[in-house]
Amino acid sequence: MIELENVSYGYGGQTLFSHISLTLAPGSFHFLTGPSGAGKTTLLRLCYADLRANKGKVRVFGQDAGALNRDEVAMSRRRIGVVHQDCQFLDHLSIAENIALPLTVSGRGHEAAQNLHELLNWVGLGPQANQRPPELSGGERQRAALARAVIVSPDVIIADEPTGNVDWEMSQRLLSLLIELNKMGKTILIATHDLAMIRAAKSDISARVLRLKDGQLVQAGAEL
Amino acid sequence: MRALLELMLGDPQADRAVPQTGMTVRLTVFVAAVMAFLAVITLAVSFTTNRVASLWAADLAQSATLRLPADPATADALLLSALDVLETTPGVTRVRALSQDEQQALLEPWFGPDLPLDALPVPQLIEIVTDGDDYDVEGLRARLSAQVPGAILDDHTAWRAPLLDAAARVRLIGWSVIVLIGATVAAMITLAAQAALAGNARIIAVLRLVGAKDAYIARAFVRRFTLRAAGGALVGVLIGLGVVSLMPQGDATSSLLLGVGFEGAEWVWPLLIPVLAAIVAFFATRAAAFRRLREQT
Incomplete structure (x- = not known):
């Protein structure tokens, strides 16, 4: 699905990480941990071709991400659902319209009516469908971001600190949604600080935990 | 043709993805209206000058004077x-x-x-x-x-030639002004479109995150600016025609200031101004949008 081969990235003369290799196989579940500033978000952005590696090769669905033009990047994004920590909504649209946005921009807006109701209920946001994003709580926004990420039935879901702004109960709910998606065959990559969430997930599924520290990506140790 | 049809029909959902920004709306409509108004006045003066000069020249061409x-x-x-x-x-x-x-x-x-x-x-x-x-x-x-x-035969060539020459120059100046007006509209709309694109950088980032292609993002801006320019130009043309109709009317052969306006097929030109404004806005916004989106990668 997504493959990083000896990838290095840095900016302003500073190397963030170097010679990192990672393969996200179909149906796999990965957690990415590490201290703040280690480059977790950057690594995720490389995975969905939002950044280009300084060195090494990133392959997205078999294609060299560095050689993709902007339209090809857009097409690859339609196969990758991204959940940001700050959700990134269009505040002038309703939650329903925001969730349907990936379908709208890909010319499949007519499909939204069928999927939207089911999806809103799946993430428990049926009553909030017509509210604007600023009117929702942090947890509700995260669930809406997850719904938006999956509405086009992507092959890969990449989530950056999806539980960063929510309480324990909500983080468990989000995690269970992600596990459900993984059981449906979706490839999941989550960057998180939340070790408790990782432990909870590992009791339910076979997840690989990676740690990004001092510019290197390693398998997480026995602390998990 | 398909692109034009899609542009005119639009996609309500796509239109809603980019919010209306008040300043650029007002600026585009105002500039288009003012420029269309000036274009109407310029066309009226240019056509009238040409018409009067042609009438005078035709009269002179069909007469001569013999001096004994x-x-x-x-x-x-x-x-x-x-x-x-x-x-x-x-x-x-x-x-x-x-x-x-x-x-x-x-x-x-x-x-x-x-x-x-x-x-x-x-x-x-x-x-x-x-x-x-x-x-x-x-x-x-x-x-x-x-x-x-x-006997000296004066066939009025000495009078007619400079008159026709002057009329041709007025016509040339008129068309030059129209071209300048078009260029000004294009420049102003480019600036307004760039401002709108810069002001919506976050929205563009979100649209890209969910898989929007550049053409989709650009279309939302292009359609909006094209319709604004056409609407503003239509208002400007109507005001311009109103002002022209208030000009004193009379026999244009006796005075250039009488009979300023349009006749016959000349009416097509002011009616084309909103269409031309839309075409200028379409290409100006499209070029600005794609340039900006390239830079925003």
Whole structure:
């Protein structure tokens, strides 16, 4: 699905990480941990071709991400659902319209009516469908971001600190949604600080935990 | 064609993805309206000048004046000879010797009403009207020099040429102004579109995150600016036509300031202005959008 081969990235003369290799196989579940500033978000952005590696090769669905033009990047994004920590909504649209946005921009807006109701209920946001994003709580926004990420039935879901702004109960709910998606065959990559969430997930599924520290990506140790 | 149709029909959901930004809306509509208004006035003046100059030139082209030497001893004989030559010249449809009163009226603006015409050696003038087809001015000139010595034929070329030249220049200036107006509209809309794109950088980032192609993002801006420019230009054209209709009307052949406006097929041009404004806005916004999106990668 997504493959990083000896990838290095840095900016302003500073190397963030170097010679990192990672393969996200179909149906796999990965957690990415590490201290703040280690480059977790950057690594995720490389995975969905939002950044280009300084060195090494990133392959997205078999294609060299560095050689993709902007339209090809857009097409690859339609196969990758991204959940940001700050959700990134269009505040002038309703939650329903925001969730349907990936379908709208890909010319499949007519499909939204069928999927939207089911999806809103799946993430428990049926009553909030017509509210604007600023009117929702942090947890509700995260669930809406997850719904938006999956509405086009992507092959890969990449989530950056999806539980960063929510309480324990909500983080468990989000995690269970992600596990459900993984059981449906979706490839999941989550960057998180939340070790408790990782432990909870590992009791339910076979997840690989990676740690990004001092510019290197390693398998997480026995602390998990 | 398909792109144009899609642009006109639009996609309500796509339109909603980019919020309306008040400042650029007002700026685009205002600039388009003002420029369309100026274009209407320029066109009206240009067409009127051209029309009047053409009328004057046509009148002059179909007439000539023969001036006979002011010698009282030979005046009557020369007049008879001249009339004889003129009346037998192909293409000359009417010949008339000006009366003494008419000649006095012509000189009055320079010498006053009390001019003693009898006491002055004033040349006899003959007005000639031609049909323009069979009329051979050089042939007539040759016959006159042989049969009416000292007669001078003025075919008004000296007057007509600068008049036509001036009209052509006014027309050229008019079209240059229209081109400048078009360029100004394009520049202003480019600036407004760039401001709108810069102001919506976060929205563009979100649209890209969910898989929007550049063409999709650009289309939302292009459609909006095209419709705004067309709407603003329509308002400007209506105001311009209203102002033109308030201009004093009269016989345009007597004064350039009378009869400023449009006639016949000329009406097509002001009606085309909103369409042209839309076309200018379409290409200006499209170029600005794609450039900005390239830079925002």
